[in-house]
Amino acid sequence: MATGEAKAARSERANQRPELAALDDATLREALRRMHLIRKFEEEAENSYMRGLIHGTMHLSIGQEASAVGTCLPLEPQDYILSTHRGHGHCIAKGAQPGMMFAEFFGKETGYCRGRGGSMHIADVEGGNLGANGIVGGGLPIAAGVGLSIKMQKNGRVCIVFFGDGASNEGAFHEALNMASIWKLPVVFVCENNHYGMSMAIERASAVPNVADRAPAYAMPGITIDGNDLPLVAATAGEAIARARSGGGPTLIECKTYRIRGHSKSDRNLYRTKEEIDLWRSRCPIVRLEEELLGHDRFDRQALDAIEAAAAAEIAEAIEFAKASPDPDISELTRDVYAN
Amino acid sequence: MATGEAKAARSERANQRPELAALDDATLREALRRMHLIRKFEEEAENSYMRGLIHGTMHLSIGQEASAVGTCLPLEPQDYILSTHRGHGHCIAKGAQPGMMFAEFFGKETGYCRGRGGSMHIADVEGGNLGANGIVGGGLPIAAGVGLSIKMQKNGRVCIVFFGDGASNEGAFHEALNMASIWKLPVVFVCENNHYGMSMAIERASAVPNVADRAPAYAMPGITIDGNDLPLVAATAGEAIARARSGGGPTLIECKTYRIRGHSKSDRNLYRTKEEIDLWRSRCPIVRLEEELLGHDRFDRQALDAIEAAAAAEIAEAIEFAKASPDPDISELTRDVYAN
């Protein structure tokens, strides 16, 4: 039941679009904090990579923060997500600690995976993140299993699985969505359509222009939204999550967005134009939300700057933690291959 | 250009539905012949199995003859088909010799596969049948490759690939249809929806009631038809084949039909009722076509009986050929594992 105070706050927001009005200040503050954390985490990861602190490759989601944060915003802590190779955003959105993430990146024993997994496998099982995945589409069938498990245990949880536009052409997509539908599983399929699977534009890779166009093939509601619009993403996800939780079955949400960086560190961007990148740079989901909030006097500049500064400080601290952490002990090379 | 005689014949057929009127007598005779061949081939295969002449299992398509024969009717000899585990009908429909098929069934050296493949792998490569397949959905991606090959070689051929309702839930289905669509390949996807994948009713296995409901997910025309109606199947396939041949891309045709026999020899029919089987028995595609032809005076009973009797004789001869054929020579155990 809404308190008097909350009601007053909400009527103050009457001139705002409903998706924004539905979010109270604390929620918005948290959403902004997480988007900044993601952005700064990845910018610093990139820096660390340039300075040789990080081994391997990485897939940055800069420009896609709203879809990660917006979809996770309505989740409860005990809910699950399954993430992708481009998963830092999902991980932070679900509440992971950047320090343990950087430690993983740096291959340290204090990392989420004790330095064994790296960027492509960060998992925060306790926090409900069942893992990034190096296999495109790899999380989709697992999500159906998580959904079935939730249903059998009747524990009221929900599972969100993220995947890309490219992943929607994998057979795993087809099999997973069909099973989730026939068994009415509490799964929300969130496609982050950033227009490319590596160098392959969705128009070349896929017979249909929108991934959500495939939802009817699974008798599942499918909706394509502007994935850079945080309140819209949160509202759409909120509905789908509520539906899943109440036994209404799965939903496919397609967030149209864009990755500003290359696919991975070896990408020379030969398949897209600078103009296109610049256009999307101007659609930054963080700036966009901040401007809307300023326009409606929900926050002032100073408050926004404080959120950002706090996120920056948290990231700086996280890096220090990771740097100071020990490497795995080589004598433990084969630990955790099997459970006892 | 139509000759005067042909024109006259067609105007005589003016009171017939267009799908039937489009078929001349010779074509109908051939269609009936093939349907009878299939039916009798399988009835005799079943007999042979009972008498211990056949090893292994078999999947009979009794009741589904119209979809096999109807779809292959508009094909040219150099066109390709890819078949399934339930493939005797497709094989005969594409023009294979029942003698070599029985020989294969009996494991003889004169069989299509020299006795190495058996029922589940009969292929008549020269005749354009690129093989039955023991893997559900296994032919679907291969068909995309055949389509690509045709397109690259610009040889004007078409490839039909058969699959079941159950196969439509395999990832291979999804990947193949997507590729065929984006590359506009000359492939016709023919789903023989006999309502079950082994014991699993399509309503339980699949999120959508019709397999063709999935065609829009591949921006492909999809049509669901009565698969026991030979003229309708032929007309629908004819259009799709023409479209494919002229560069218009793939089509998904769903033929609703029913297998009267169990899934394989070990099926105890626990998942369906006798009433259901009897209902479909009454919808026999052969009887149905014969009755329509009699009703329109296209053939008289005697002519129809003669077609059936000739088919029976051909099958009897085929069995004799197969029985009299030699077994493979055990010294050739490992031949054809590699090509030289």
Added chain:
Amino acid sequence: MRELSYAEAIREALGQAMEADERVFLFGEDVGVYGGAFGVSGDLVHRFGTERVIDTPISELGIAGVAVGAAITGMRPVLEIQFSDFVTLAMEQIVNQAAKIRFMFGGKATVPMVVRLPGGSGTGAAAQHSQSLEAWFAHVPGLKVIQPATPHDAKGMLLAALDDPNPVLIFEHKLLYKTKGPVPAEAYRVPIGKAAIRREGTDLTIVGTSLMSLKAEAAAARLAEEGISAEVIDLRTIRPIDFDTVAASVRKTGRLLVVYEGVKTMGIGAEISAMIAESDVFDFLDAPILRLGGADMPLPYNPQLEKAAVPQEDDIVAAARRLKREE
């Protein structure tokens, strides 16, 4: 003791596990009212309902992923892959996900899933329904792989697999399902990773897997009549291999013959041979290490060819004689 068939023994194990632990469930293609392609699940759906004995669409990759997802969130899935040949569609989930998740996540998740895979030739099902692919999985760290050969072991090892916090693959030879043997009624365990000495002997050691261990026993009985004393070991687990039991036997006999149905090249016999040849048992060897495996070919349909393509009792006897003669 009461006798059950191999299929019945598996069904009994599943039933007891499902009674004892509500996290256990069985799923796969046609495991419900059909009772399983080989009749293994039988009446389980009637006993436990369609919520715990679940028919799936024909989606092997997907259902393997379902097992992974259910296992990492607290369930104990038992997946039946209708014919082991179809595991080719599910390799990604089994090898890249199930086998690696625990390690990749730094030990912070477990994947306690069981996959049952009917395999093997002898039913006239030809090249795509007769393979013995288990050796692939013996190459995959993170998995356990077992091949019980008797009804007793089928029940006990399946129950052990369900206790195991790791993904366990059970390869069941189709020709074993109807074989009968004594099976205790209670829910006992047969440990994973322990081979069984089926017959003691002094002249040579025959290590067999699955159906081939039974053929080896029969061959050993015939060899005994000719005065050749063969020790027969049923390997039972191919990952991890019980090296100690094999090694102790070969130390005693000085001669080793490995018999398995999978393709000889890169089959499980290669590993057993190599383990012995690189160990200190090498010094005890009085003769080359022989392998009898499947012919280097797809399985043929014709019944005579099909038989000729995999080791038969006569082949084992002949190989053992040859090995005995070697200096």
Added chain:
Amino acid sequence: MRELSYAEAIREALGQAMEADERVFLFGEDVGVYGGAFGVSGDLVHRFGTERVIDTPISELGIAGVAVGAAITGMRPVLEIQFSDFVTLAMEQIVNQAAKIRFMFGGKATVPMVVRLPGGSGTGAAAQHSQSLEAWFAHVPGLKVIQPATPHDAKGMLLAALDDPNPVLIFEHKLLYKTKGPVPAEAYRVPIGKAAIRREGTDLTIVGTSLMSLKAEAAAARLAEEGISAEVIDLRTIRPIDFDTVAASVRKTGRLLVVYEGVKTMGIGAEISAMIAESDVFDFLDAPILRLGGADMPLPYNPQLEKAAVPQEDDIVAAARRLKREE
């Protein structure tokens, strides 16, 4: 002679094959304008157009099937699987279809397709992007499986693969792509199924595959300084294995060490060891047959652990010393 990198050598082979034979085409994920994930296809799309250098959707099972369909109807497809780890999704088409079609159809079809599979560890790509899965395919009759280690062999064996009427899988170690070596300009062939003796020696034989054969060469140079004379064989083809070359060497040296990067258990070393141990070469063995393979674990991300998980030059030197000391 002119030097090329391994990646350039492959590209040159592809270009020459496509010039010479219009049936040859290249396809896979990002092989077009991106130039391939490892830059192997490079500018080929600009030379041959998007109709012969085809970017595909991310559909590994599907594209493997496309290769099969194109091959059986007269084309010569070359498929790149972006990382060999993803072949787990394509096993069905490669193993059940490509490898078996010829046999199942009684010799009435051929499947002349080439699949290129970048593999191996050392790039910090962790457990799902670093595997060496080639041993699985050495277990599959109907396939040929090669692992060229030098730019020279990469070009010559790829051209030989394109002449071959059978499906050929080429496992390319990612760390080799930038290595350089002499490569003739013309379109020459290096036969499939023939190992190469990289260095002659008398004390022991080291058989290596892919990158490990180079490490073995480096180790042999160091061993020579200590007076140990190692013969180094680059196996090059793992199906069919060139037993004669290995056997001749072991007959001479009496000692065998096999080095490979894949997981040791059930890796290719098991087969080589077992082939020798069951042959008459057994009598020439003066010591156990040693194997150095990958640790029994998924590949770890941390760079020190990653190195420790696969054989390094020092490990080879140490193993060779140990083997030399054995009686």
